[in-house]
Amino acid sequence: MARIVMKFGGTSVADIGRIRNVARHVKREVDAGHEVAVVVSAMAGKTNELVGWVHEASKAEGSNVNIYDAREYDAVVASGEQVTSGLLALVLQSIGVDARSWHGWQIPIRTDNAHGAARILDIDGTELVRRFGLGQVAVIAGFQGIGPDNRVATLGRGGSDTSAVAIAAAVKADRCDIYTDVDGVYTTDPRIEPKARRMARISFEEMLEMASLGAKVLQVRSVELAMVHKVRTFVRSSFEDPDAPGMGDFLNPPGTLICDEDEIVEQQVVTGIAYAKDEAQISLRRVADRPGVAGGIFGPLAEANINVDMIVQNISEDGKSTDMTFTVPSGDVAKALAVLDRVRQTVGFDVVQHDEGMSKISVIGIGMRSHAGVAATAFKALAEKSINIRAITTSEIKISILIDGPYTELAVRTLHSVYGLDKQ
Amino acid sequence: MARIVMKFGGTSVADIGRIRNVARHVKREVDAGHEVAVVVSAMAGKTNELVGWVHEASKAEGSNVNIYDAREYDAVVASGEQVTSGLLALVLQSIGVDARSWHGWQIPIRTDNAHGAARILDIDGTELVRRFGLGQVAVIAGFQGIGPDNRVATLGRGGSDTSAVAIAAAVKADRCDIYTDVDGVYTTDPRIEPKARRMARISFEEMLEMASLGAKVLQVRSVELAMVHKVRTFVRSSFEDPDAPGMGDFLNPPGTLICDEDEIVEQQVVTGIAYAKDEAQISLRRVADRPGVAGGIFGPLAEANINVDMIVQNISEDGKSTDMTFTVPSGDVAKALAVLDRVRQTVGFDVVQHDEGMSKISVIGIGMRSHAGVAATAFKALAEKSINIRAITTSEIKISILIDGPYTELAVRTLHSVYGLDKQ
Structure with a gap:
């Protein structure tokens, strides 16, 4: 009972x-x-x-x-x-x-x-x-x-x-x-x-x-x-x-x-492949490189109830400022651009670029924590199919990769296969 | 306020x-x-x-x-x-x-x-x-x-x-x-x-x-x-x-x-005429005239959730037993007859007659309590229109009259007029 x-x-x-x-x-x-x-x-x-x-x-x-x-x-x-x-x-x-x-x-x-x-x-x-x-x-x-x-x-x-x-x-x-x-x-x-x-x-x-x-x-x-x-x-x-x-x-x-x-007795390195369609990528160029800048950007976006997902930060071309890239649901792009326009002066950044129709593919597995090379396998497999990677974020048990939307299904199938998930 | x-x-x-x-x-x-x-x-x-x-x-x-x-x-x-x-x-x-x-x-x-x-x-x-x-x-x-x-x-x-x-x-x-x-x-x-x-x-x-x-x-x-x-x-x-x-x-x-x-400063003798259509009249002939008989009939009807309304009791033709007449909603007639069939032996009555398509017309007025002749006025007015009265019940402030359904509208209009309700 x-x-x-x-x-x-x-x-x-x-x-x-x-x-x-x-x-x-x-x-x-x-x-x-x-x-x-x-x-x-x-x-x-x-x-x-x-x-x-x-x-x-x-x-x-x-x-x-x-x-x-x-x-x-x-x-x-x-x-x-x-x-x-x-x-x-x-x-x-x-x-x-x-x-x-x-x-x-x-x-x-x-x-x-x-x-x-x-x-x-x-x-x-x-x-x-x-x-x-x-x-x-x-x-x-x-x-x-x-x-x-x-x-x-x-x-x-x-x-x-x-x-x-x-x-x-x-x-x-x-x-x-x-x-x-x-x-x-x-x-x-x-x-x-x-x-x-x-x-x-x-x-x-x-x-x-x-x-x-x-x-x-x-x-x-x-x-x-x-x-x-x-x-x-x-x-x-x-x-x-x-x-x-x-x-x-x-x-x-x-x-x-x-x-x-x-x-779970037999841990798999990778257990599943998830995806989210209709992501949009927004890039801010030449963001002033000083403390508080990220808060000045993402605070107002959060207040506007915009769900910011992947965030990637790089040094800018000019070597003196940073570039910042993040994703939001495509439906929120207009709202996000309006917010960014409002804070541009105070925060200080140059150009805002955006691309809609992206997809985020994620490789998930608790075994990743103790296995190196999981990410490299994904990058190599996608490259072989000529799928361009737009952004990458990782956590202890997942790797998320932003790609162009039309490649979603191909990428999912490729990764599903490369980690052997289609075999018993 | x-x-x-x-x-x-x-x-x-x-x-x-x-x-x-x-x-x-x-x-x-x-x-x-x-x-x-x-x-x-x-x-x-x-x-x-x-x-x-x-x-x-x-x-x-x-x-x-x-x-x-x-x-x-x-x-x-x-x-x-x-x-x-x-x-x-x-x-x-x-x-x-x-x-x-x-x-x-x-x-x-x-x-x-x-x-x-x-x-x-x-x-x-x-x-x-x-x-x-x-x-x-x-x-x-x-x-x-x-x-x-x-x-x-x-x-x-x-x-x-x-x-x-x-x-x-x-x-x-x-x-x-x-x-x-x-x-x-x-x-x-x-x-x-x-x-x-x-x-x-x-x-x-x-x-x-x-x-x-x-x-x-x-x-x-x-x-x-x-x-x-x-x-x-x-x-x-x-x-x-x-x-x-x-x-x-x-x-x-x-x-x-x-x-x-x-x-209500100026009490009317009669204030309104109400009616209820689709009543059925059920009559039991030669009901044994002894205590407990009414309970033996109406108890089982109530248990069957049948809403019995007007109840009239007379002495039977033979002078030794009673006749009992009551009304139920037409929709309940079949159910009521089944109940009566079940209790007929124990209670003791002879014939069950039923007529559907009756209407009950009621004359209502609190002033009736202190005015005689209100009922007589109604009976006379209905008789003049050749409307047959099937049963009568009265309370302190109302008179209810059972008539044949097709006369409903005529009876309502007649009574409404005879008590002067159509005048300011």
Whole structure:
């Protein structure tokens, strides 16, 4: 007997038929004797509908400005998950599984006051655990808790993954199963490289890089939380037949286990290749070479909510100043250029160049820490395919390379192959 | 300066455009210096959507049986009002009115444990009143509170009227304005009698009879509550231009005031004619004339949730037993006959006859208590039009007459005229 938290996303609960399928997954685990909590998202499309209304409601007539009270946003938008939790509880009851729904404020899941993007501070798991003992399944509305102001606070988009991991930590669950529309984490995107393989295991650190680099399987924050609390997290498919052979295998369910690196016996040097399209490269020439310059540039960009990613700094041609290159999402280029134009005088730089349509390819692997030459292999492989490298950044467990967008697929396949990821 | 509770139903908040119109009504009262709480229903259609999902979810596969956990029903269905309250708060903020939304559990509005049809036990108005003092409008999700089990409890369909009156009582509001899709209470249905006049005032007792007899303006329970707590309640239109002349008139806004009879200076003998179509008459012949017989018949009907209305008992033709006649909604006839068939042997009666397509016409007026001959006037007027009377019941302030359905409109117009209701 084990304690399991199961999380189902919006497409998995899109209508009552799918909720019925979810209930069969839950019943399977209950029938196996496990204690189960389920965390659910809003039915697919519902959150967008609610957010749309909030935007419409908060627009002053005739105006395009859209400033709204995040507390009201939360009060409205959190209702989506509340509906799903009640419906799943009803479906479970209809197939003979004792279940009840829980809203964030009932447990309670306490958050900070950052409405719309709140962080979970504390979860009181006492009552949930007591009811596990009575054989009752807890069906919990994801994405939300209650703030210090006694109002509903949401965790930001995709926050149900975070809810699930946090609840798993609070009730000391043996594992947290994230059911999604893919059946695990792959060595790279299978739509680009059909030879991509599903990983049996991946370390928290690697998954963190994969998640933040565009392998949209799990919310970054949920992986961070899983890492901190060492919550063993499975990514698995909600669309498979709940009663197919092996689905109830406690030790090795079909999917990818995200776990502590100690649990991964045979470390690969490289575990996966991630990519992010639609990056733009902005270069500032002849930036004054004095302390505080970087802050003068990136501070205002951050305040404008522009997500600056790779940053590379070189000495300028003239030898007296520096060149600075960084990437932002293509959609933010206009906004970024406006900010730069505003600070140009105070900070002091000459020319601003920008190139859109770039892609960032990342090679990830915890084994890199102890293996030299991983970067060199990538550079050589890309060069052989005549793929031009525009910028490079590295961390302990990843190498990110900026290239021209049209070469994305070729680069992903090349790197996937050169590190042997297409072989068992 | 006064304290006002304003309530808006589902059609008044059906989309953001209409919510914007509601906000203008609220702003008008705020600008006049009043303290305002607003109670809102779910957007039109939303409650039905949610209830539909609950029914779908709670049906065991392949079964037609629909038994569901009313606590989950409440958790799901109450979300409709929560959404509207947040959206109205946002719209109010967008036009410069300080406002915040309140869910039932936040105030709290404490109810009993009868989920799906809960009764309000207590409302703590302290925080609402404190915020009135700060100039903040409270936008309250109607139709719900929190039960002793710490779960959301709904008051049953149409319960937002009841929420509004209960809140008005709790914060000692000067009046409660029920905004609806009609502009007041009429002497009868204007679709039947174009000469029907809007009443300026009607007593609680009369309104109670009007409401329960099919003048679908206000929930019966809300009128009962208003009567007990002497909450002066206006019925008025939400679709009029919020800034039309007179709309902000504190003493005499356009609409009908439901109030204590003391406030009605010139009592009419008859104030209104109500009707209910689609009644069925069921007659039991030769019912054994012994104690406990009525209980043996109407007990099982009540348990089957059949709403028995008029009950008339006569001596039978044979002089030894009784005949019993009562009405039920036409839709319940089959169910009622099945129940009667089941109890026939134990109770003892001979023949069951039934007639569908009846209508009940009611003459209502608090002045009846002190005026004789009101009933005789009705019987004579109907006889002159050759309208056959099938059954009669009376109370202190109303006379109800069962007639054949096709005569409904004629009877309503005849009675409306004979009591002079079509004259100013």
